[in-house]
Amino acid sequence: MKxxxxxxxxxxxxxxxxxxxxNTEIRNDWFLTxxxxxxxxxxxxxxxxxxxxxxxxGLDAGFSCAAVSGAESGQFVDYTDVTVDGNRxxxxxxxxxxxxxxxxxxxxxxxxxxxxxxxxxxxxxxSSGPGPDPDPDTDLTKYTEWAELPAVQERPGDYYYAAHYxxxxxxxxxxxxxxxxxxxxxxxxxxxxxxxYTKGTAGxxxxxxxxxxVIPSFVQPNLSSSYKAAGDGSFSRGHMLASADRQSDKPTxxxxxxxxxxxxxxxxxxxxxxxGTIEANCRRDKILCSDTLYMVTGVYFENTxxxxxxxxxxxxxxxxxxxxxxxxxxxxxxxxPLWKLPADEIECAGYWIEHxxxxxxxxxxxxxxxxxxxxxxxLTFFPNVPNAPKETLHESFWQ
Numbered sequence: 103m104k105x106x107x108x109x110x111x112x113x114x115x116x117x118x119x120x121x122x123x124x125n126t127e128i129r130n131d132w133f134l135t136x137x138x139x140x141x142x143x144x145x146x147x148x149x150x151x152x153x154x155x156x157x158x159x160g161l162d163a164g165f166s167c168a169a170v171s172g173a174e175s176g177q178f179v180d181y182t183d184v185t186v187d188g189n190r191x192x193x194x195x196x197x198x199x200x201x202x203x204x205x206x207x208x209x210x211x212x213x214x215x216x217x218x219x220x221x222x223x224x225x226x227x228x229s230s231g232p233g234p235d236p237d238p239d240t241d242l243t244k245y246t247e248w249a250e251l252p253a254v255q256e257r258p259g260d261y262y263y264a265a266h267y268x269x270x271x272x273x274x275x276x277x278x279x280x281x282x283x284x285x286x287x288x289x290x291x292x293x294x295x296x297x298x299y300t301k302g303t304a305g306x307x308x309x310x311x312x313x314x315x316v317i318p319s320f321v322q323p324n325l326s327s328s329y330k331a332a333g334d335g336s337f338s339r340g341h342m343l344a345s346a347d348r349q350s351d352k353p354t355x356x357x358x359x360x361x362x363x364x365x366x367x368x369x370x371x372x373x374x375x376x377x378g379t380i381e382a383n384c385r386r387d388k389i390l391c392s393d394t395l396y397m398v399t400g401v402y403f404e405n406t407x408x409x410x411x412x413x414x415x416x417x418x419x420x421x422x423x424x425x426x427x428x429x430x431x432x433x434x435x436x437x438x439p440l441w442k443l444p445a446d447e448i449e450c451a452g453y454w455i456e457h458x459x460x461x462x463x464x465x466x467x468x469x470x471x472x473x474x475x476x477x478x479x480x481l482t483f484f485p486n487v488p489n490a491p492k493e494t495l496h497e498s499f500w501q
Contacts, residue, residue, distance in 0.1 A: 133219030197318030270351030340367030371459025391434025
């Protein structure tokens with residue numbers, strides 16, 4: 103085994119040199135040898151550096167890992183969700199492939215280019231099943247008091263679920279996602295909406311695109327830059343939960359840039375047009391309320407004929423339709439949870455829109471009842487709100 107690891111590390115060193123360029127500096131004197139401790143398909147990575155105290159906080163630093171066996175062999179992935187403690191860099195990476203050897207290195211991006219540590223390796227253990235390891239953030243069925251959650255569908259080997267929590271203000275949950283490995287994109291994203299999330303300017307010019315740390319990285323698309331054309335045109339990285347919906351705090355906003363929150367969208371006339379208008383409509387003061395508005399943003403595939411590519415050349419299926427469903431108390435100020443309200447004190451509605459370019463369209467053209475969207479998608483929305491009047495639609499309430 104030691105000989106195999108030695109060969110792997112030698113191959114890593116060759117790979118690093120081969121992929122270097124005039125802006126990439128391999129300076130092992132900045133780093134000590136990185137270390138790893140694997141538990142199942144989760145690994146703790148750490149590396150001591152020779153940077154002075156406080157220097158790492160001002161740099162883009164992290165770890166890069168690649169499997170040396172399996173379908174994803176040789177594909178390095180950067181992990182930027184790290185902890186800096188003085189001159190120590192550490193990260194927790196979960197959702198890796200089971201019983202697989204990985205090589206990795208620590209890095210820091212300097213103004214003159216990237217500097218890297220020497221390579222090291224680790225081997226993951228057994229996985230507990232076909233999906234992610236058991237984790238409280240992947241079992242959404244227990245959240246019976248989250249009004250926004252759709253009913254969870256059991257699709258082993260395809261659907262992955264994750265709950266994300268605010269790293270900063272306002273605290274509590276941020277959003278939940280149902281992600282499809284087969285389509286390489288989100289099926290739905292569910293979240294609360296309140297001015298405590300939307301008020302502020304924390305997003306700014308944030309462009310911290312990265313893999314979702316809860317869902318295995320090898321099933322996610324690589325979207326470090328936009329989707330690539332695959333004969334069907336180009337598509338932008340459309341947020342399911344909009345960045346503008348999470349402006350309260352920068353760490354909370356950064357979670358909206360996870361790749362599992364992205365979907366390929368036509369930019370002109372859709373993402374940059376009517377879809378953006380509907381998003382803005384849903385965060386107006388008239389629609390938000392002190393009781394909290396709850397929403398689901400989702401996709402629908404009438405067919406799977408349109409595709410694009412991620413940055414690693416993997417195929418991503420483009421949705422034919424997008425939708426949003428919304429629910430809140432009618433008065434907006436009951437001070438009670440939705441599941442304790444009678445049907446006549448609750449309002450809900452949805453938007454259903456074909457994925458194409460529009461000119462001069464308005465949100466009112468696309469409003470539907472929640473029951474209508476349930477019938478199309480075969481999903482059950484708001485199961486945690488037993489009195490939700492999903493058949494009823496009061497269009498004027500949402501205008």
